[in-house]
Amino acid sequence: MTSASYPDPSRRLLITGATIIAVLMVTLDGTIAVIALPHMQSTLGASQDQIAWVLTSYLLAGAIATPLAGWMADRFGRVRVMALSVVGFTLSSIACGLAPTLEFLVFARLVQGLSGASLVPLSQVLLLDINPPEKQGPAIAAFGMGTLLGPMMGPILGGWLTEYVSWRAIFLINAPVGVMAFTGLMVFARDLHPGRASPFDARGFAFVSISIAAFQLMLDRGQMLDWFDSTEVCIEGTVAALFAYVAVVHMLTARNPFIKPAIFKDRNFLLGTMLSAVTGIFLTGVIPIMTSMMQQLLGYPVLLTGLISTPRAIGNIITIMLVGRLVSVMDARYLIFTGMALLVCSLALLSSMSLEVSQTRMGFVTFLQGCGSGLLFLPLTMIVFSTLPREHRNEGSTIFTLVRSLSGAAGISLIQAATIRDQAQVQSHLVERVRPDNPVIGWSMPDFDVMNVPGVQAMMGEIGRQAAMVAYVNSYRAILILAVIAAPLALFMRKANRTAEPLAAVHGE
Template identity: 45%
Template structure:
């Protein structure tokens, strides 16, 4: 029996579906980082300690980790349109509640709701763009999707800083409300509610064990730095829970039927390799952005707006690469394009590792463009390759798991770089302090008027040592990411490319 050729919306209707979907996914991507810069202001306004106010970030990330894998099953069971409408509506209401919060408990609960509701918006937006576009348009669709996903971590800190300084920290959340309403209206009017539903049972055991494992992992990554990692009993407890829940999830997935995570996803080699790749890309591409933003503001003295403007070429480089990549993957082996992107991104990290406290602003602009260009050459080809060979029936779950791996990689990367950063600062400071003696000719030559008996002079000297050591920590972290990027390159060879390359017009598209 022959299958009828799939039908797709008109180009105009596709655009009307794409716009609200991308507004929703971009809001979520921005909210991952936008609240970071407003934390000190929240702490003062809500009368919270530094330890307590961190739960504003942790609650959002934990809720997102739990709800992301659930979004695929829900979309298959009750329909994508309903899940998207409930998610964007809940996210908008939660954003308003965050802005209206009068105490810590209220904002933590509202952030948890915000993270839970927003979890479905990124993966399901990706699945929607894949479904409404014919296969030959998938590269362009993934370009649009990647622009929204990558814009969030880039503009989030700058936008949050500007809103906090110009208005108040509450507008970091209120800004979502008009965009959320616009997105909800667009989805209500233009998304099609499909008639068929998957009547699969809900695997409660698999969901619970996976949720516990992801929650424990997120708590370890988010709180480890503040609790001195495994010297803390709390982190030790989270680690034991992670190991037990992870083992139960793996055994259940391998031995039971109709599990929450479908093993068929990882039998597709491109999806399995792409998921590992997604975790690593989260480390080498996204985890460096907070480090760069903090460096430009705390060490180079840039304002939040100035730091955002310096980061603008990164976004421009990404846009230029994505405009080129749709044509490149039609002409060149997609693995060559990904390898080129990794090489260029690695080059940008090598360039960052050679800057100092007196770096020229033009150099930062150029390096940012190179970094963005390399990133743009990776994300679109990787997304297209991952979903080219994956069955359309697995697309909802696949998009959810793929988004989850990227988020996990980002969280792991930020924690890993923070550990590396702190250790490099401590080692550099210890080395610098050893030479600061009254009998050192270099000190006498550089600071002939330095009075070692003056508390004020020693305080200024210590501040300069910390400043220099912190810069050393930054460049060492950039060099570490450069090496990690090079180590990632051989993984590209495991990607399977069909003879017809990425344009597989014969593939059916699910509703």
Template identity: 40%
Template sequence: MTSHVETNADDNQGSKRLFITLSVMLATIIQVLDTTIANVALPHMRGTMGATQDQISWVLTSYIVASAIAMPLTGFVAARIGRKRLFLYSVLGFTFASVLCGAAQSLEQIILFRILQGIFGASLVPLSQSVLLDTYPTEQHGSAMAMWGMGVMVGPILGPSLGGWLTEYYNWRWVFYINVPFGIMAWMGIAAYVKETAIDTTRRFDMFGFALLGLSIGSLQMFLDRGESLNWFSSLEVIIEASLAVLAFYMFAVHMFTHKAPFLEPMMFKDRNYVVGLLFGFMIGIILLATMALLPPFLQNYMGYPVLDVGLLLTPRGFGTMTGMMIVGRVARKIDLRYLVATGLVLMIISLWQMTKFSVDITRWEIIWTGIVQGLGLGLVFVPLSTLSFSTLAPRYRNEATALYSLVRNIGSSIGISVVTTYLSHRVQINHAVYAEHINNFNPALQDAVQKGAYDLSTTAGLVSLNNVVTNQAAIFGYLQDFRLMMYVCIFTLPLLILLRRPGASK
């Protein structure tokens, strides 16, 4: 009889965990999806709003900056009003802001509503991670992080495909309306199954510390987002933003380690696994979205694939990621997690090395295969890394630590995108100059092409046509050099594994 009661209790507990997992995953997916899903719809928004290219980019910038500034508030607000209550307010606010974004009639309106969306959505990812870590026992944290990681990793990968499909067959407004049913389901699940945490009214808000951190993060995001279009340090605006970011962060760091009640608890940084996990997360953030920022324009502009085909070619990368996470969920308790991270990094290095050999003659299968291998590697890295990062950290720091962990990964993504974009532009110019040196009357290949009538160098049209070919080849090689840069980032990340401890190796 006792055994039967215990079995029912276990079944009920398992069912409750399942509903909690599904609910927080939905909240995670709608937030991370909105970081990339709107990118595809920007040209259509631009036509509707009558905005310039520079103006419409604020639809992305406003969301990223607002989310980055608000994310560090997660730990404090959760402690003051309760984690469940904050989660419910955030899901409700994010869903309502999504409706407002879809209904916006002017550029000013959609930028304002995107700021609201970023503020409410900032806490969804760290709260979902914190809830799952508290819901599952320590020995099941690997499986819990595998399920949570599917939402975090697959969202940005599937975002461009889903955004392109919605924009093509319906309207750009559905890029935002798609959040509504999932937001409602997430809210209902969280309200029904997630437990409330204890409220700490003794903790004081460090306004000065938050202002310094917010100024640093906001300035950094503006610097990264505006730098490329303003030619980086040739612009006074970019110089001011970079200076503010560095100065404000330095002042925040000094304030945090000297103030009696700082905005972020400095004791978190005594945990070696957590600090190394932050560094790792930063590097993975660079690789995750930087590669995704390069592939769509490469396939569209130089391989000649239409938008929908590009989405289909990149989708298997998401399946590779999910496969990697499912493998981790099965073997996390049996294998040293550091071996899984090492295996994942090696797979990513192999896939990026294969991408450095791309040419206009590659087949669809080669594109799909490299994407699957890279996705599998990301899946094997992301989940064990999340588990290792929090394996030795005291539970009382989880709300604050998960917010900072997500913030650092997002900053890594922003820096990665800016770096690969700038590096691509720089390499294209250098490659064009190098190739142009070989365009002369002594080049037998050019002479042969002229004799066959491919180019008429006596006319302006012929010279323009030849220059277009040189520019095209310079750009293709620039993309390959960018893939090689990402490969080096992976290689330089490998030694960080030495610094990670196994769970249970230290208190």
């Protein structure tokens, strides 16, 4: 493909801007509503279990619709699907902001999730497509900043709008953003080769969707319902496993399956997707428990917690900008491995912490996390799609995004559940040893009296803090082991083909 086949630089810039705005809008809405839930609950007169469906419906719809994005892009054209997705997301956002009842709000959030599911996976392939190989690094770096800044900005922007304007404003601000994204896509981008999709495999899509929906529900409601002590969670887990098995069998035996097995024959795609799943678990899962540890255990106020987390964003931005240039001259496998090594270092520091950890050390850990994830994102995306056949790019992008999203959700749920249960077990063991005949108690606290209620309460509080810290450290160590095992996967990938012809389905001409 010649350079003349690509859009001119100014048009590429405008297409990139519209794409990143759309991505930022969708990723922002994944986290912006979390902080406003209490205000929604009060306004709409909902219980805690009912208001949780505002988040669950969005995540559930997104998980179901993401696998469909690749087929729709092949059938109707990528830009057309993205533009319609922006329209649906914008209109449903306005509906969320004007929702008079909880039921209407949940329905609008469901439409939001369905509409926005295709934007992230199709956007990264669009940026690869409109840029020549030597310009793909900076384009994906810009895309990476959009996907990373959205979740980081969500709680901050949502908190400010909820406090000083209204919780409805967190949805209504999508209206002007959506208009800009839609205009940019429709005016500057073009579909050249729509209608290439294979016949739609309705059964395969149904099997995959039911399995994903049940799995997402199990993750989202498991902690609230005490996991497998709940009949609902057991049913959801069983349905997820059963339909996952049926979907795999169908994929391997059907003539034109919804997910084609041939896509997994590409070594880079297979290993890259596995690596993305693992990093999704410990990147997405570690950040919430670190925030919880700083606020609830170390006693940091919200503002200080935000300040200590800021180096993560700084590290992200620095490394993404740097790696956008390095990826064209260095082997992407070594950049990925370096990113994994930085994450392993951050986890090693976390797994050796105590209640006396300094704020400086916590800030350094978040900086390492930001640098590591920044080094991972762009090279991993580039190497996965550099060897993937042209006809599988749309489908590959949706699977890659879906796996990362589901693994992140699983990481949050599993790590939080393991930490809570571990804390209870450690606290039980420690309490058993606080008795008058224990020589350690007599030696370290000779004045301790079990009949002194304030003294016992102070002792129990300290035991709770120590047990919580042990639980956090145990979780960090488990994730550290997983990261060490996963890191060498990067070295088994094939070297990126920088001269490979990119996908030619969409251009801005």
